[in-house]
Amino acid sequence: MVKERAAIFIIFGGSGDLAHRKLYPSLFRLYKSGFLKDHFAVIGTARRPWSDDYFRETVVTSLKESFDDDEAIMKEFAQHFFYQSHDVNDSEHYIALKNLAAKLDDQFDAGHNRVYYMAIAPRFFGTVAEHINSEGLKAEGYNRLVIEKPFGRDLDSACELNGNISKAFPEDDIYRIDHYLGKEMIQAIPNIRAHNDKFEEALNSKYVSNIQVTLAEALGVEDRGGYYETAGVLRDMVQNHIMQIIGAVASDEPEATEAKVIHKNRTELFNSLKVLTPEEVDKDFVRGQYDTDELAENKAYRQEDNVAEDSQIETFTAGKIQFNSERWSGVPFYVRSGKRMPAKSSRIDIVFNEKVEELGIRPNTVVTLLIEKVDGHKVLINGIDYKDSKQDFIKLPDETKTDKAREAYESLIIDILAGNRIHFTLWDELRSTWKYIDAIRQRWDSQTADFPNYLSGTMGPDSAEMLLERDGNSWIWD
Structure with a gap:
């Protein structure tokens, strides 16, 4: 029997191609399998001034490209999605994000667990990680930071990036994702x-x-x-x-x-x-x-x-x-x-x-x-x-x-929720x-x-x- 997991996903770059092409379909597969069901929510953040309803429409549209399922189950899944317009450099936006995450945690009984997913340009990784820490977004459960490649473009830039991220998150909470x-x-x-x-x-x-x-x-x-x-x-x-x-x-x-x-x-x-x-x-x-x-x-x-x-x-x-x-x-x-x-x-x-x-x-x-x-x-x-x-x-x-x-991202999201770092760098x-x-x-x-x-x-x-x-x-x- 599949064990249901509980968490709030905060996806920085939630309006982007990676999120719609890879992340949302993978989360949908986990939803259909019962791995995610009642106790999760997804907050998409980006600069675009979208509403929750419009964001959900984009999620359903992206799912239709990959699945033949009844649209009703896609819309049911999309009810777990929420949107907040966000400037990565604005501290006030992180406070609003913290309040929304806390509200959804109570609404979905998500166990005070957070997955912060960086589906944004690498130059913003350090800035976002520092604000998550300084503005108190971290919850009482686990707090896991997921970073997409490229992780730097040479040794010096990788060292600088890792130094910035490590100020906000310990190594054990950092998941550097390589879909291979x-x-x-x-x-x-x-x-x-x-x-x-x-x-x-x-x-x-x-x-x-x-x-x-x-x-x-x-x-x-x-x-x-x-x-x-x-x-x-x-x-x-x-x-x-x-x-x-x-x-x-x-x-x-x-x-x-x-x-x-x-x-x-x-x-x-x-x-x-x-x-x-x-x-x-x-x-x-x-x-x-x-x-x-x-x-x-x-x-x-x-x-x-x-x-x-x-x-x-x-x-x-x-x-x-x-x-x-x-x-x-x-x-x-x-x-x-x-x-x-x-x-x-x-x-x-x-x-x-x-x-x-x-x-x-x-x-x-x-x-x-x-x-x-x-x-x-x-x-x-x-x-x-x-x-x-x-x-x-x-x-x-x-x-x-x-x-x-399973698709690669589906397997890796399962590992993230389980705290299994074997398949990460x-x-x-x-x-x-x-x-x-x-x-x-x-x-x-x-x-x-x-x-x-x-x-x-x-x-x-x-x-x-x-x-x-x-x-x-x-x-x-x-």
Whole structure:
């Protein structure tokens, strides 16, 4: 039986795209499942002068785009939504917000619990967090601050941002959300490791030849050109999503399934990242920017809206990451992510060497363990649905089976309400990954790239293939 949760959600940026496209549909799924029912309310805040009724109409409209449910249940759900026009710099607005939250807490018997969700531009995170604290918004129950990426744009800005937030909220109450950590593919990894002794024993430099992580997208930047000009794929995908995937695969097996133990191991892994010299950046990382395709049916990146005609921002990168740790010394982690690739795919390929035969894993039939999310629903292991896997060294317990996979944000909201921080990013991890990424970014910013250098619909620039060929390896997905 589903246990109902109680809380007041205060969503800063409640009128925006993220809230309507991701958060409200996820909350609606939880409402239909009974996880949220009678004892919750959502306060949306933004500068727009909306009424409660108009706000509810926008919520219902956004739900109709994703669900075929009767409109009556959508309107019933929307009755839990309230709106307050808000200036993030105005102290009086926070006092009004506090009073509204207290009123709704009594009305819905929400347990004096608060979830403060930052669906706003990162430059406002510190300001809002400080006002929540100084104007007394915190309630008697729990007070959890949820922050969307990007968390800074380099190590210095991340340190400044974290310092501002930490003045108002302790680390244990900060939930840095990375939606990839809510995906079923990523959440399956700890179960695979925990319930497969042979597999876990094989995850080290003795048996692994290399590990490959590919996050490919078929689309271009679409309407996000302005954002991408400030980010690029290195910051947008490698610094957070890919690093967190590596953390799930490569960190030491925890002694207990507790967030603090799991994150301690991931922090130790990221602390062992081999930060690259400028010369090593040139050798171990490549970048690309998409051109139109052979038929000129798609725009080149430099032709997209809000993109500079001579843009030096990369839409593709591939690289070799290495760790100075006993477990992974000498094992390359090849990573790759890009726009306008042949297909959308999220893959982890673990390539074993011939020594794996010592564990009874036959290299002629199981050379690569592939974990892949396909069709938006299934997680495949070497092409087989992992929940029905009959492979001799990859099995999962019956309790992992579910009737329908949850959406990433839905899973993460459940974790937030439960106080489970396993699938969120801690500051100590971010500090190490930003240090690593900064070395690459600084080298690239000191050079001029010959862009564009790959056609839309291809696997990226030729240099991405050569990166592995130099080591006698090749991409598994090609």
